[in-house]
Amino acid sequence: MLRLLSIEVQKLRYNKSARVISIVYFVLITFIALIASIEFNFGDINFRVADQGIFNFPFIWHFNTYIAAILKIFLAIVIVSMMANEYSYRTLKQNLIDGISKKEFVLSKFITVVGFAAVSTVFVFVVSMILGLSFSDYMEIGIIFSDLEYLLAYFIKLVGFFSFCLFLGVLVKRSAYAIGFLVIWWLAEGLLYLLMKWRFFRDTDIAENVMQFFPLTSMSNLIIEPATRLGAVQSAASQLGENLDKDYEVGILPLLIVSAWIFLFVYWSFLILKRRDL
Structure with a gap:
């Protein structure tokens, strides 16, 4: 497995576009921190985004993973271009000549997918921890490390989305x-x-119950939008007579559905390569 990973790292190392897009992705995630410095002035009223509770523990885990997941399209471009380059530069055929089986080839790509997702998850954790410790009103250990299941949902969501992109690239x-x-x-x-x-x-x-089994919808269901969870939004909605009662928890069923899609995308990628004349 380490041998397969080292091969993929070498390929990405010499892929300038992949490096640039990856850097842009992680830089954009760090820009979440800039939200904290945004301040609006309306006459005598000063409004700062960070003071609205978005960086409070444990809400920050929900907010940051949701925002970071929107940016996943950048790494998706890296995944599909990585696969496209295998055909364009005939490195896929050369790898097979060198003794790598088609099963190992697909496994190497999936390891890369998991690696991207893992690095991104750790990065979001570090950024969220720094912002939370800087701006959160709640510093109790139990509160800080609650709701970490959003990081798990974020990781599974990225692996699922990147596996879909891998399948499309193949x-x-x-x-x-x-x-x-x-x-x-x-x-x-x-x-x-x-x-x-x-x-x-x-x-x-019925529409929701059916659509939850589709790939992109199931990935979206892993992390529900966090804006309506804020106390200020809930209070405003109550005054207008609106009910914003949602289940914001990370559900077991969406995790299982996305995990099933991950398996299918990787398996189908292998079947396509197995039957395709390279």
Whole structure:
């Protein structure tokens, strides 16, 4: 496994575009810290974002993982381009000639996917810890380390999304086409949900119950949007007579569904390579 990982590291090391995109991704995550310094002045009223509780423990784990997950498309580009380069530069064929089996090749790519997800998760943990210790109103150990399941959900979400990108890269061979297919799939899931919700199953939960098993929707369900969880938003909604009662917990079912998709994407990638004439 270390041999396979070292091979992939060497490939990424000499891929300038992959290095640049990866750096941009991690720099953008650190920009979350800039939110803390944003201050709005409305006459005599001074409003600073950090004072609204978004960096309070344990809410910060929910907020930062949700925001960081939005940026995952940057690493997705690295994943699909990494796979596309294997075809463009014929390194895939050369690896097979050198004795690496197709199973080991797919495993090496999956290890890279897991590595990207793990590094990103650790990075989000460090950034969140620094921001939380700097701005949180709650410093008790029990509060600081509660809700860490959002980091697990973030890790699984990245592995699932990157595995999907890996599968698309293997399937269509070209990074631009793979990203295009990903966008089309995302739009298709959204359109299908709207059709089910507003055309076929109005005023029921059938659309949600069905769509939760689709890949991108199941990944989205791992970390629910955190904005409506804030006390200020809840109070404003109550005054307007709105009910924002949601289940913000990381659910076992979404974790299992995404884990199943991870297995399927990796397995299908292997089947495609196994049957394809390289």
